Amino acid sequence: xxxxxxTAPTGLSRRGLLGLVGAGAAGIALGGGAAAAIALNTPxxxxxxxxxxxxxxxxxxxxxxxxxxxHFAAYxxxxxxxxxxLIELLQDWTYAAARLTAGQEVTEGGAVxxxxxxxxxxxxxxxxxxxxGLTITFGFGPTLFTTDDGTDRFGIAAxxxxxxxxxxxxSGDALRPESGGGDLCIQACADDPQVAVHAIRNLSRIAFGRxxxxxxxxxxxxxxxxxxxxxxxxxxxxxxxxxANIKAEDPTTVKAQVWVAEGDGPEWMTGxxxxxxxxxxxxxxxxxxxxxxxxxxxxxxxxxxxAPLSGGREFTEPEFxxxxxxxQELIPADSHVLLAHPTSTGGAxxxxxxxxxVDGNDELGRLDAGLFFISFQRSPEQxxxxxxxxxxxxxxxxxxxxxxxxxxxxxxxxxxxxVGSGLFA
Amino acid sequence: xxxxxxTAPTGLSRRGLLGLVGAGAAGIALGGGAAAAIALNTPxxxxxxxxxxxxxxxxxxxxxxxxxxxHFAAYxxxxxxxxxxLIELLQDWTYAAARLTAGQEVTEGGAVxxxxxxxxxxxxxxxxxxxxGLTITFGFGPTLFTTDDGTDRFGIAAxxxxxxxxxxxxSGDALRPESGGGDLCIQACADDPQVAVHAIRNLSRIAFGRxxxxxxxxxxxxxxxxxxxxxxxxxxxxxxxxxANIKAEDPTTVKAQVWVAEGDGPEWMTGxxxxxxxxxxxxxxxxxxxxxxxxxxxxxxxxxxxAPLSGGREFTEPEFxxxxxxxQELIPADSHVLLAHPTSTGGAxxxxxxxxxVDGNDELGRLDAGLFFISFQRSPEQxxxxxxxxxxxxxxxxxxxxxxxxxxxxxxxxxxxxVGSGLFA
Numbered sequence: 138x139x140x141x142x143x144t145a146p147t148g149l150s151r152r153g154l155l156g157l158v159g160a161g162a163a164g165i166a167l168g169g170g171a172a173a174a175i176a177l178n179t180p181x182x183x184x185x186x187x188x189x190x191x192x193x194x195x196x197x198x199x200x201x202x203x204x205x206x207x208h209f210a211a212y213x214x215x216x217x218x219x220x221x222x223l224i225e226l227l228q229d230w231t232y233a234a235a236r237l238t239a240g241q242e243v244t245e246g247g248a249v250x251x252x253x254x255x256x257x258x259x260x261x262x263x264x265x266x267x268x269x270g271l272t273i274t275f276g277f278g279p280t281l282f283t284t285d286d287g288t289d290r291f292g293i294a295a296x297x298x299x300x301x302x303x304x305x306x307x308s309g310d311a312l313r314p315e316s317g318g319g320d321l322c323i324q325a326c327a328d329d330p331q332v333a334v335h336a337i338r339n340l341s342r343i344a345f346g347r348x349x350x351x352x353x354x355x356x357x358x359x360x361x362x363x364x365x366x367x368x369x370x371x372x373x374x375x376x377x378x379x380x381a382n383i384k385a386e387d388p389t390t391v392k393a394q395v396w397v398a399e400g401d402g403p404e405w406m407t408g409x410x411x412x413x414x415x416x417x418x419x420x421x422x423x424x425x426x427x428x429x430x431x432x433x434x435x436x437x438x439x440x441x442x443x444a445p446l447s448g449g450r451e452f453t454e455p456e457f458x459x460x461x462x463x464x465q466e467l468i469p470a471d472s473h474v475l476l477a478h479p480t481s482t483g484g485a486x487x488x489x490x491x492x493x494x495v496d497g498n499d500e501l502g503r504l505d506a507g508l509f510f511i512s513f514q515r516s517p518e519q520x521x522x523x524x525x526x527x528x529x530x531x532x533x534x535x536x537x538x539x540x541x542x543x544x545x546x547x548x549x550x551x552x553x554x555x556v557g558s559g560l561f562a
Numbered sequence: 563x564x565x566x567x568x569t570a571p572t573g574l575s576r577r578g579l580l581g582l583v584g585a586g587a588a589g590i591a592l593g594g595g596a597a598a599a600i601a602l603n604t605p606x607x608x609x610x611x612x613x614x615x616x617x618x619x620x621x622x623x624x625x626x627x628x629x630x631x632x633h634f635a636a637y638x639x640x641x642x643x644x645x646x647x648l649i650e651l652l653q654d655w656t657y658a659a660a661r662l663t664a665g666q667e668v669t670e671g672g673a674v675x676x677x678x679x680x681x682x683x684x685x686x687x688x689x690x691x692x693x694x695g696l697t698i699t700f701g702f703g704p705t706l707f708t709t710d711d712g713t714d715r716f717g718i719a720a721x722x723x724x725x726x727x728x729x730x731x732x733s734g735d736a737l738r739p740e741s742g743g744g745d746l747c748i749q750a751c752a753d754d755p756q757v758a759v760h761a762i763r764n765l766s767r768i769a770f771g772r773x774x775x776x777x778x779x780x781x782x783x784x785x786x787x788x789x790x791x792x793x794x795x796x797x798x799x800x801x802x803x804x805x806a807n808i809k810a811e812d813p814t815t816v817k818a819q820v821w822v823a824e825g826d827g828p829e830w831m832t833g834x835x836x837x838x839x840x841x842x843x844x845x846x847x848x849x850x851x852x853x854x855x856x857x858x859x860x861x862x863x864x865x866x867x868x869a870p871l872s873g874g875r876e877f878t879e880p881e882f883x884x885x886x887x888x889x890q891e892l893i894p895a896d897s898h899v900l901l902a903h904p905t906s907t908g909g910a911x912x913x914x915x916x917x918x919x920v921d922g923n924d925e926l927g928r929l930d931a932g933l934f935f936i937s938f939q940r941s942p943e944q945x946x947x948x949x950x951x952x953x954x955x956x957x958x959x960x961x962x963x964x965x966x967x968x969x970x971x972x973x974x975x976x977x978x979x980x981v982g983s984g985l986f987a
Binding site: 157206208210212213248249250251252253254255256257259260261262263264265315330331334337338341342349350351352353354355357358368371372373374375376421425426427428429430432433439440441493495496497498500501502503504506 | 582631633635637638673674676677678679680681682684685686687688689690740755756759762763766767774775776777778779780782783793796797798799800801846850851852853854855857858864865866918920921922923925926927928929931
């Protein structure tokens with residue numbers, strides 16, 4: 138793995154503080170904030186809470202046991218932002234994310250301990266809340282490397298992974314540009330939504346003048362387990378989701394399917410992963426009017442237990458060759474479980490980490506609801522293989538893909554470095 | 563209090579089942595569902611969880627300790643819905659709400675125990691989840707009694723409370739009709755958002771053909787305590803909110819300020835309350851750039867402790883006459899705490915039960931965030947008095963009221979009755 142540059146972020150940059158306080162008050166705030174060091178072991182939250190380390194070989198928020206809530210944001214860099222600005226932004230985000238995931242405020246001054254004559258560094262709504270298992274995961278979109286018209290804004294086009302490209306059009310796509318793409322992304326997951334929202338809000342403030350939110354998504358119910366210690370949750374079709382997901386307790390599969398390995402290229406991505414998001418609107422009214430038996434045939438599993446229709450319990454391997462008394466296949470050939478299974482996808486597996494969403498209702502009074510699908514994989518080709526296979530999925534009658542994005546997720550930062558430093562080495 | 567009619571809902575009506583299964587399959591499902599009785603003592607959830615009783619003198623979800631998450635929906639009745647249809651809908655909702663709040667599925671057949679040839683009665687996403695403190699609270703909007711053009715659709719215009727009228731226009735209102743009004747409302751609060759969403763979704767299905775969602779709102783962080791046992795939470799301005807809220811442990815104030823009393827009229831409302839919702843968009847970017855001292859002057863409290871600027875701790879009563887060394891008022895005359903205080907409002911107090919919201923972001927990359935304000939009061943005049951007083955509130959520079967609604971909340975149902983039965987007696 139590339140050794141990150143020795144540029145320990147010991148505080149926010151001048152630009153980062155400018156984002157927090159506004160141009161007028163910048164001079165006042167600089168003194169306090171810039172010298173603040175990261176004190177990771179003193180979370181200011183009350184109550185018991187999980188704290189996941191921010192620094193490490195891999196970024197947290199991937200194999201971390203999926204937390205209950207999500208706030209995801211994609212950013213576009215502002216016009217005029219330079220390579221140095223981008224590096225500084227990543228340093229600022231690293232500094233702030235390390236503090237936030239430790240249950241701290243965004244700087245030492247925070248919401249109330251700075252100058253009363255300056256805007257607070259931290260917005261304050263997480264004051265008194267524990268870290269709540271917060272993880273913050275950063276990614277780089279294809280347009281960070283070259284814009285759609287081919288411009289290399291930051292001198293990193295040559296370092297773009299060959300595999301990092303806008304996803305191909307899939308059967309049934311009804312994508313809205315405003316729900317997809319982005320130069321950068323941040324995935325904030327926590328067991329308290331207020332903590333996840335606080336993280337995205339404060340990281341967005343820090344980015345002021347350098348990057349702004351392109352699209353964002355809140356999710357409230359994790360739809361996958363990433364640990365064998367977790368109960369399989371249910372999606373808004375009422376079915377257990379992610380039974381066969383990759384679990385952190387299976388390091389062989391994690392290594393083979395999730396982490397970019399030495400030699401996969403480019404070198405700066407070693408230890409990273411590729412992140413795909415798909416905003417999938419569910420046509421829940423149509424689904425809700427479908428017979429139970431048909432619902433189970435569409436999924437290929439029972440609704441209650443989540444067992445494959447070939448029999449057994451939730452974690453029994455499906456037997457796709459099994460037939461019933463009349464010779465019919467017990468698991469239909471167009472069922473979701475069959476088409477998504479590694480035996481159908483040339484062995485490709487995804488680490489799924491999606492969330493249920495409800496974005497209010499549409500003008501017909503129907504809930505605007507669905508699945509915000511997130512997957513991590515060693516190569517985007519894994520996702521493409523699975524998604525192409527799902528073109529025949531019986532589930533397609535009940536879903537519509539409305540948003541799509543892909544990001545290269547660099548490896549974790551060292552305590553002396555910053556997220557993505559290898560890209561600029 | 564009016565004795566509710568003896569019309570114990572022992573199952574969903576034919577219309578209610580029709581909503582669940584769709585016209586084609588209705589015949590099949592009727593057998594199972596219609597005979598199902600409410601078995602309140604056998605919640606099907608796993609794990610430990612709070613269960614609040616649905617039946618009682620007052621509806622739950624008012625003085626109940628504020629849960630962490632909200633899904634609120636306002637409904638309009640469909641054209642052609644009759645008085646009998648409306649009564650049947652309220653009976654169906656009562657039946658289903660009693661089951662849901664007990665941690666059960668919407669009918670005995672539920673998501674998986676009905677006929678495999680019928681659509682499931684329950685959508686299933688809460689299978690295996692405990693009741694999670696779910697409360698379901700029903701209300702009646704002014705238009706239920708008379709439409710805007712004066713039509714008495716259900717023969718109840720004469721029973722309309724004089725006080726139940728569209729709220730007057732307040733200074734600073736920027737109301738969007740699509741975020742306000744409604745013939746009926748349901749407030750679903752729970753400690754798990756999936757449980758609250760499941761409740762609104764299934765009650766909306768039951769209403770199919772009779773009522774549909776006009777607008778809805780998800781909220782993720784309660785912004786008030788309604789019990790002295792709860793820690794005061796923070797709103798998205800980063801301040802503690804609801805320190806001086808009415809608490810369930812103060813029955814004298816609850817009686818005087820929250821419940822409609824005998825003689826307040828009309829009789830069917832005795833034991834009920836009035837519910838006001840205000841969707842308040844916060845201009846968080848402007849707020850975040852305001853000096854800490856100015857923020858505290860706007861609120862009239864310190865940001866960290868939440869103490870009044872006249873001194874003391876969070877629960878110290880503010881001293882509005884207190885002055886500083888230079889003779890200046892310590893709590894500014896246009897501060898929120900002063901203008902909202904009972905000494906400024908002629909004694910009017912509100913039981914607040916609002917939630918923080920983030921509805922994604924706008925096209926400029928700013929979070930579409932704020933406070934979904936909910937208050938319960940014995941008379942709408944209490945809210946009007948407070949809100950009129952807030953016309954001078956320094957906070958108005960940072961907020962915009964974009965949605966408004968008012969509902970008459972009938973008393974609780976008896977086990978032999980249904981919510982709102984007194985209105986039809």
